Amino acid sequence: MTDSPHPAQTAPSAPTGNPEASTQAVSPAPEQRPDPTPTPGPVGGAQQRHLVDADWLHVRLGNPDLVLVDATSHISPNDQGTYGNRGRAVYTAGHIPGAVYADLLDDLNDPSPYMFMLPSAEKFAAAAGRLGIGPSRQVVIYDQGGTAETPEASVWAARLWWQLRYEGYDEVAVLAGGYRNWVARGLPVRAGSEQNASRTFPSARRPRLAADRHEVLAAIGDPATLLVDSRSEAAYRGSIDRPYRAGHVPGARNLDARTLVDAHSGEPLPTARIQTAMRKVGALDDSAGRRTIFYCGGGVSATWNALSLAAAGGPDAAVYDGSMLEWATQPALPLTLGPEA
Incomplete structure (x- = not known):
């Protein structure tokens, strides 16, 4: 897999210690990496607990305590008369470096006539664990749009944010502006698929x-x-x-x-x-x-x-x-x- 800035943009110089934006940058030792827990910044105050901006995320790419999740969902009818999710193909074509893909339709959903319903706690915990979500990990979610009605709002990322909080997990935020804003800033993207080591997800429903x-x-x-x-x-x-x-x-x-x-x-x-x-x-x-x-x-x-x-x-x-x-x-x-x- 290769990282590259968006073709129409040139990636800006990275802050010191950023491992993504320059081939000459040297990754710092783990103890020197920025704290993955959201701290006051451009998206500040109460908002910072639930939203992070592209600058905050950019300098934290590669942090081992950060779990970055692409929740893109492109839902459309298939030949079987049901619905399928083309989000994984969109993710594979290009995503923020280090992001794993979460399939909200198949893996984090209870199949029903109503499209999206909460799965059992056991099913959700297994899927979240496969994404690498576990204790003391800061989760950041984004998406790449999904429907003609909501091309700009990160509603799919918000759906997973809500599901994680419903399951009792608070260390989760959404990337403000999503992938669209990330690419517009000329920040690096990567093609292909990525995986995290599995973890045990601690479900405690609210x-x-x-x-x-x-x-x-x-x-x-x-x-x-x-x-x-x-x-x-x-x-x-x-x-x-x-x-x-x-x-x-x-x-x-x-x-x-x-x-x-x-x-x-x-x-x-x-x-x-x-x-x-x-x-x-x-x-x-x-x-x-x-x-x-x-x-x-x-x-x-x-x-x-x-x-x-x-x-x-x-x-x-x-x-x-x-x-x-x-x-x-x-x-x-x-x-x-x-x-x-």
Whole structure:
């Protein structure tokens, strides 16, 4: 495998001790490598616990305590009438040096009619362990886009971020701007596949970070729970065609996950703007113990809103995994058209 800057760019000079950006750079001894735990920097404050930027990651490539994961998912129908993930081929064609590939559809998913559902703790632990994720390892996740609707937002990386936190693992962050921003900066990429030594993943689930349809149904009209629809306003109002019933869960507010990302750079909006958006829907309400549940079409974009809330200093939120692919296909479950009163 060979590393190279993006063809349209020239890789910038690396900070001292960076093993990737210059063929003349000498890798420092392990004890001299930068601490892999996120520290205050360009992405600072509370946001730093959940997001890291390209500069932070660049100087830490090759750190043995860093697990870098490419979660790219390109989902499309296959000849068998089901869906396949072309993300591995995209990863093999080019990825950030040192990254291993995580298949969210096949390895980190429970096969169901609803596309993406949480696997058993045992299945997830086995898959995470094969990626090299274990105690005291700092995980950084990115993706290379995935759908026409979300080409800029790192929603697949956010999905795996949420899954790891649901399984009790906190040493995890998402690369702000993802692969798109990394390449735009002319930073090195590598073709081929990579693997880490397997580790034992310590699963300790946090049930409050996930919600099922029964919890969502019980949340309707409950002032102790906030429901937030993470789809577009048109999908929320039920004014566009979908392969399922239109509308939103009664009482849910609307916060389109795409609006929390800069469309040009692919990076998250500044913290103050995210906080403003979250306050508008009530997700930063100071009500003690209030639970926020995000949902979307298939349990992916909602995780970006959960990540954005956490990065903006808000409380942990739950994600309704089945989302509208489950809810809207159950005739007994209520839906509302138009805006909320």
